[in-house]
Amino acid sequence: MKIICRILAAVLLITLVTGCAQSSEESFDLSLSGSNEGQSFDFNGMELLYRINLDSGNGVDSTENYLGYTVNTEFSDLAMRRVRDLENQYDFKLNVTNDKADIVTMTAGGLRFADVFLSPSFDFFKWAKAGLLMGISTLSDYIDYRDENKWGSPLILESMFYQNDVYGLTPNAWPEQNYTSFGYPLVANVDLITTNGAANPRELVEEGLWVWDTFAQELVKNTVREGDVAKSYGLVTSYPYFAQMMLLSNGIRFAERDEEGNYYCGYYTPEAMRAMEMIREIWFGAYADTVMRDEVYYSEVVMRNFTSEHGAYAFLPTHFIFGVYGEVAMNLDNFAILPTPTGPDVPIGYMTSVHHTMYYSISFPISSPYTDAAATIVNEIYEPLPGFETKDDIKAYMSRNYFFDERDADVFFELFDHSYYNYDYTTGFESRRIPEGLCTSDRALSELLNSNEPIIEKCFTDYVNPTLSAYDVLYGNN
Numbered sequence: 001m002k003i004i005c006r007i008l009a010a011v012l013l014i015t016l017v018t019g020c021a022q023s024s025e026e027s028f029d030l031s032l033s034g035s036n037e038g039q040s041f042d043f044n045g046m047e048l049l050y051r052i053n054l055d056s057g058n059g060v061d062s063t064e065n066y067l068g069y070t071v072n073t074e075f076s077d078l079a080m081r082r083v084r085d086l087e088n089q090y091d092f093k094l095n096v097t098n099d100k101a102d103i104v105t106m107t108a109g110g111l112r113f114a115d116v117f118l119s120p121s122f123d124f125f126k127w128a129k130a131g132l133l134m135g136i137s138t139l140s141d142y143i144d145y146r147d148e149n150k151w152g153s154p155l156i157l158e159s160m161f162y163q164n165d166v167y168g169l170t171p172n173a174w175p176e177q178n179y180t181s182f183g184y185p186l187v188a189n190v191d192l193i194t195t196n197g198a199a200n201p202r203e204l205v206e207e208g209l210w211v212w213d214t215f216a217q218e219l220v221k222n223t224v225r226e227g228d229v230a231k232s233y234g235l236v237t238s239y240p241y242f243a244q245m246m247l248l249s250n251g252i253r254f255a256e257r258d259e260e261g262n263y264y265c266g267y268y269t270p271e272a273m274r275a276m277e278m279i280r281e282i283w284f285g286a287y288a289d290t291v292m293r294d295e296v297y298y299s300e301v302v303m304r305n306f307t308s309e310h311g312a313y314a315f316l317p318t319h320f321i322f323g324v325y326g327e328v329a330m331n332l333d334n335f336a337i338l339p340t341p342t343g344p345d346v347p348i349g350y351m352t353s354v355h356h357t358m359y360y361s362i363s364f365p366i367s368s369p370y371t372d373a374a375a376t377i378v379n380e381i382y383e384p385l386p387g388f389e390t391k392d393d394i395k396a397y398m399s400r401n402y403f404f405d406e407r408d409a410d411v412f413f414e415l416f417d418h419s420y421y422n423y424d425y426t427t428g429f430e431s432r433r434i435p436e437g438l439c440t441s442d443r444a445l446s447e448l449l450n451s452n453e454p455i456i457e458k459c460f461t462d463y464v465n466p467t468l469s470a471y472d473v474l475y476g477n478n
Contacts, residue, residue, distance in 0.1 A: 041376075043092035048374055050096045051114035054359065055122070066096065067381075068118055068177050068360045075175060078385045086380050094377070103365060107132055113365045115374040121159040121168055121361040122425045125463065128162035134364040134371055135165030137474065142375035145474070149173060149391070150382065152358070154475050156181075158421040159357055161470035168361040173384040175394045177360040180322050182353045182419040184241035184315040185412065187328060188336040190404070193312050196222045196232055201313075202336050202407050208348050212249075212278050215341035219282070219290035222312035234290035235282070236311030238299045243279050243435035244422060245315050248352050250275040250343030253420050254431055255464050263468055265456045267434050268449060271345040276438055276445050278343065283439045296439075307331040315340075318412075319359055322402055329402055337408040339415065353415040356424035426467070427459045 054068065067083075069076035083094050104127075106113040127133050136145045145151055145166055152170040156178065160168035170178040188201045198221035204210045219234030235242070247267070252275055256266040266272060281287060292311050295301040299317060306314040307327055321328040321337075328335060339351040362378060364371050388394050391413075399409040423431040433455060437448045 041090060043090050043373055043377075045091055045093070046370065046373060047093045047095055048115045048370060048377060049112065049368075050094050050116045050118070051101065052096065052098045052118045053100060054118070055120055065098070068171070075385070078387075079174075079381075082381060082383075082385065086377065090377070090380075092373070092377065103127065103132055104130070107365065107367045111367065112369065113367045115364070115368040115370050116378055117363045117365055119361055119363070120357045120359045122357045124160045124167050124361065124363070125162055125426045125467065127363075128160075128165075128167040129466075132366055133167040134366055134368075135167060136169060136364075137165050139364065139371065139375040142372065143169070143379050145169060150384075152178060153417075154471060155419060155421070156355075156358065158467065159355070159426070160361060160363075161467045161474075163466050163469055164473040165470060166474055168358070168363040170358050171360055171362065171382050173382060173388075175385070175388050175397055176322060178358055179394075179398070179412070179416055180319040180326070181357065181359045182355040182416055183317040184245050185318060185321075185353065185415055186245070186338040186340055187306070187314050187316050187321065188338055189306070189309060189312055189332060190334040190336050191332075192232060192309050193218075193222060196224055196312065198222050198312070201338050202405060205338060205349075205411070206407065210339065210341045211348060212341050212343055216282065216287050219287055219313070223290040230292070232309070233292040233311040234287075234313060236292045236302055236306045236314045237296070238302045238315065239283065239296050239439035240432055240436050241299065241315040241317075242283075243438045244354055244432070245340045246279045246282075246343075247272060247275045247435060248354060248420070249340035249346070249350070251346040251350065254422050255420075255460070255468065257468075263460060263464055265460065267456070268453075271343070273445060274345065275343055279438045280445075284442060303327060322398075334404045336405065337403065337412045337415075339411055351411065351414045351418060353419040354422045355419050356422050421467075423459065423463055423467075426463050430455050431459050431463075 050067070052065065052068065054065065064071045066076045067079045069079055083096075087093060101113065103113050103117065124133070128135075136143060143151070145157075150173045151157070152172040156170055156172070157166050157168070160166050170181070172178055190200065190202070193200065198218055201210070201218065204214060204218075222232055222234040223230065224232040250271050252266045252269065252272045254265060254267065255263055257263050283291065292305060294310075295305060299320065302314060303316055303320045304327065305311065306316065316328065319325050321335075339349075342348050342350045362382075364374055368374060384390070388397065395409055395413055398412075399406050403409045403412070433452050434448060437443070437452070441448065443451075
């Protein structure tokens, strides 16, 4: 293994040197930040390779897409027109491919993987650590990564941090894309809830009644049986999502920072203990029969049980609600987007969410000989699309086309703006052991926490601290 790693490192070094040598031949005299509007430059027919490899993380295939938009839709047409106009203006060709080539294998083989790569950020930590991606701060002449409206806030980019740089961006000014990357809003089938004679959850939220006890009561009301057969369950969910969102709903995060600047795991706090007790009460206790048990792990099966109207409420990834995997929007009409009911240690109406990846992340592979040109063009491509120049424009569009009620849009965007990285994929799901253990074991909470303490400490040493160290380097002046 050590020999293989040395060979890979050597190949990467050679590739880096070669890439730098090739880049030095580019005849660009550019010192640009933000939009390049009004600039005059010519790429002399250069062909840039834009590779797309979207992955739901759940074995669900994306629909045919162009720059992440389903083909033959309004947004794919706008994206195509944007690229075509830029190609004509700056004399280059963007070669867009959706094949499944592997960045590690191609780079190790000394091959040009891509000039621009659109993918989820599942593996950005290890790719950055292996030297496969360019640090975005090194491209600051062409891209201003601090432009949160265009590229995402530090919270949203955290899954792409490593040590002293950020290695990817999100198309934050484009509709739909990064808004399908967070979880796990509580989605409600309002038509089914009405049929069950239960309360409209939107009104409970609006009236300030959306707390744990109310939620438990609504789960009971929406569990309807005919004899021994359940016609409807209160909750259809994947337990890791349910447990993580319940912890968040009492103000708990996996990685938190104390007053002295040290990072620690929020699961070892009194507030977390109260959330864990409520999780156990729903999963194993008084409300256990309100939870559908046919499938409680695989989120794609849970999603389809929900769209088949087997239950009133579900915690779901947003990419199953909208976008290229969005079967909820495809199959249900009156579905509500809700915050998790709040716990006793936060203000009523507290809203937050979590994410384990950004499904649409833009990076610049180190094997590209044209990184400066690619960064320049990407900065131009991802200007706001016509008609969607502001966040309010995007919100209005999504309200018209995806949300049944404007209140859903308000909740949705509030959840997105306060989404925290949970490190699931980066740590190989070791960070999720405690939330999962709450629903897979009846061990005492103290035993569950103590047995996982060495694992959590290793997660922080190996992954969390190297990630969060980038904050001070990148945003220390903010």
